[in-house]
Amino acid sequence: MPADRRTHIPAKRRRLFDALAWLALALLVLTTIAHLLTRPPAMPSYDEVRKAWQPSEAWLYDRDGRLLDSERVDFARRRMAWVPLADIAKPVRDTVVASEDKRYWSHGGVDWLAIASAAKTRWTGGRSRGASTLPMQLAAFLSPELALPGQRGWLAKIRQMRAAQALASNWSREQMLEAYFNLVPLRGETQGIGAGARALFGKKPADMDRTDAALFAGLLPNPAAGAETLGTRACRAAQAKDCGPLRAAAATLVSGERIAALDPALAPHLAVRLLDKPGKRVTTTIDRRIQEAAIVALRRQLSGLGADRVRDGAVVVLDNETGDVLAYVGGVGLKSTAAQVDGANARRQAGSTLKPHLYAQVIEHRWLTAASILDDSPVQLDTASGLYVPKNYDHSFKGPVSVRHALASSLNVPAVRALVIDDVQQFRDRLWALGYHGLVEDGEYYGFSLALGSAEVSLVEQANAFRTFANAGRWTPVRFSPSDKGEAARPIVAPAAAFIVGDILADAAARTDAFGADSALRLPFWAAAKTGTSKGMRDNWCIGWSDRFTVAVWVGNLEGDSMRAVSGTSGAAPVWRDVMLALHAGSPGKAPAMPADVEARQIALPGTREPPRREYFIRGTGQAEMAAAPAASRRPRITSPVSGSVYALDPDIPLDRQRLAVAVSGEVTGYRLILDKRPLGDADAGQQILPRPGSHMLALVDPGGRLVDRARFTVR
Structure with a gap:
């Protein structure tokens, strides 16, 4: 063989070898690049997914484990607790697998037959059906970067396939299907079958039927699909011959008419108060029946009164013995303009509801008894902020009245006189001890108006303070959860005083003048109650107790505008009555036993409109007769003109016919009146003042010239 030929053959082989080597290298590089480009993110384990799952809701349960309410805490997605596969209805499981991945139980995460079929269909120009398997979709749920918008090319699909194979290698089929049902996005912000079954079908996943299963499967390709598209898909998934019912059900689902009522929504305000973490489950002391x-x-009372009169209300029920909150109604919606505000926890002006605590304090100190006489007549008190002139609710005065009558009829002027006997700071401190912790100022800040409830309190505080009367003066905090640690009872009110105040507030006869003989406060068993209305008719209260329960009711407008034609007995009291009757159905309340340091005596009250009666006294303070002090024993004072009054002269009436009559009370023999530092005459001579425009000072001095009383008035 020639030498040149022997040389040519090895060279040709070398070129072929080199070409093959380069080709192999190129394939290796391309394979490496393809491997890197299609490498999916690491898939978590089933246990990691379960552990990381957090529902968007938290749940509130009553004392017996019954659901009261749920609260949305996480607003990124709406999802419920993780639903085990066994708790998902079999028709749903079977329909979804048949519709989305019919060879799910046999392939290894990728359905190669479906891929080949899809490729053939696309090659021949037919309508391609997707080849995405449930594990591939699950991989996208676990790693959203696998299914970003616009990434539908073959590289993205291969990444999803590889991720699905990784899942199939490490998870069981049941685990993958369970995770799919819990992670699948549904209509709107709903995620997972737990939230979807509730929001879209009004059911639990275990209660879904074949129609629900078909609709659920029809939602999966496009959860935002309209009724027509959804009905067609559901019909195909169900393989139904008659699609009419499924199309109708699809229209109902899309309209939102079947949105769930599984959440009873019985305590939304308490849920907001107690639920603060996703997935939190709180068992409360609430009794669902009482709630x-x-x-x-x-709801019945507010509907009856009408939104043009009053829009809002709240109710709190306590167990007297334990302090358990048995009902907590912060509002009922209806036509409220502030339905999200918690009426049971909002601070509002107390009105007359603080009076029982005031009288309990003065009775406890033995400064007054239930039979003591207080003068219900005009009074004016000098305060740091000016003259304070309290008036009764009906703007009338009853004259001499007993403490029993004054408290039962909720008279304002006697209450202010009782506070003068007591002490504003002492009364404020008593209220603080009873749990009214909105009273952060000292007594001077509130002044004598504290007797009439000028301070702001919450309904829960009111209920627990009145519960102290039911517990013979012992106070403990309320409990919202059985896990709340109890405190040792603290004696706040003397048992004798608590008993006497309770007896007064249970006395239907004593409150007849103010509330009538058969008001809403009168029950067929023993119960004590106090109503109250705040300044400007903005708040209406009724708080009372029986031997076992304390019920507090507030009615008003949370935005602060005044109610119209609503009083203590027409606003909150009917609600209080209905709740009390429901609590004691078949088991009437019983009157408390009389403490050992209380005695009952027959008492006469001459000089008043009150007939003789049997009265309770702290032992050692009882008397057989109580009467108003005679005029001679009273401190002389000017009763007219009232200090602070403003008089306007009428230009059409002669000046000497517009004289002001001066009236004084008490024994004033030898006393003199002085007007603007000039003698006017004897105090008992029926003096009259010739009015002159300007500010005037009328003074009453005793025989020794000492100032006893004065009144400033203005003439215009």
Whole structure:
């Protein structure tokens, strides 16, 4: 063989070898690049997914484990607790697998037959059906970067396939299907079958039927699909011959008419108060039966009164012995313009509801008894902020009245006189001890108006303070959860005083003048109650107790505008009555036993409109007769003109016919009147003042010239 030929053959082989080597290298590089480009993110384990799962809701339960309410805490997605596969109805499982991935139980994460079929269909120009398997979709749920918008090319699909194979290698089929049902995005912000079954079908996943299963499967390709598209898909998934019912059900689902009522929504305000973490489950002291009764009573009353008169209300029920909150109704919606505000926890002006605590304090100190006489007549008190002139609710005065009558009829002027006997700071401190912790100022800040409830309090504080009377003066905090640690009872009110105040507030006869003989406060068993209305008719209260329960009701407008034609007995009291009757159905309340340091005596009250009666006294303070002090024993004072008054002269009436009559009370023999530092005459001579425009000072001095009283008035 020639030498040149022997040389040519190895060279040709070398070129072929080199070409093959380069080709192999190129394939290796391309394979490496393809491997890197299609490498999926690491897939978590099933246990990691379960551990990381957090529902968007938290749940509130009553004392017996019954659901009261749920609260949305996480607003990124709406999802419920993780639903085990066994708790998902079999028709749903079977329909979804048949519709989305019919060879799910046999392939290894990728359905190669479906891929080949899809490729053939696309090659021949037919309508391609997707080849995405449930593990591929699950991989996208676990790693959203696998299914970003616009990434539908073959590289993205291969990444999703590889991720699905990784899942199939490490998870069981049941685990993958369970995770799919819990992670699948549904209509709107709903995620997972737990939230979807509730929001879209009004059911639990275990209660879904074949129609629900078909609709659920029809939602999966496009959760935002319209009714027509959804109906067609559901019909195909169900393989139904008659699609009419499925199309109708699809229209209902899309309209939102079947949005769930599984959440009873019985305590939304308490849920906001107690639920603060996703997935949190709180068992409360609430009794669902009592909660529902309170809601029904409040809703009925507000509906009856009408939104043009009053829009809002709240109810709190306590167990006297334990302090457990048995009902907590912060509002019932209806036509409220502030439905999100918690009426049971909002601070509002107390009105007359603080009076029982005031009288309990003065009775406890033995400064007054239930039979002591207080003068219900005009009074004016000098305060740091000016003259304070309290008036009664009906702007009338009853004259001499007993403490029993004054408290039962909620008279304002006697209450202010009782506070003068007591001490504003002492009364403020008593209220603080009873749990009214909104009173952060000292007594001087509130002044004598504290007797009439000028301070702001919450309904929960009111209920627990009145519960102290039911517990013979012992105070403990309320409990919202059985896990709340109890405190040792603290004696706040003397048992004798608590008993006497309770007896007064249970006395229907004593409150007849103010509330009538058969008001809403009168029950067929023993119960004590106090109503109150704040300044400007903005708040209406009724708080009372029986031997076992304390019920507090507030009615008003949370935005602060005044109610119209609503009083203590027409606003909150009917709700209080209905709740009390529901609580004691078949088991009437019983009157408390009389403490050992209380005695009962027959008492006469000459000089008043009150007939003789049997009265209770702290032992050692009882008397057989109580009467108003005679005029001669009273401190002389000017009763007219009232200090602070403004008089306007009428230009059409002669000046000497517009004289002001001066009136004084008490024994004033030898006393003199001085007007603007000039003698006017004897105090008992029926003096008259010739009015002159300007500010005037009328003074009453005793025989020794000492100032006894004065009144400043203005003439215009």
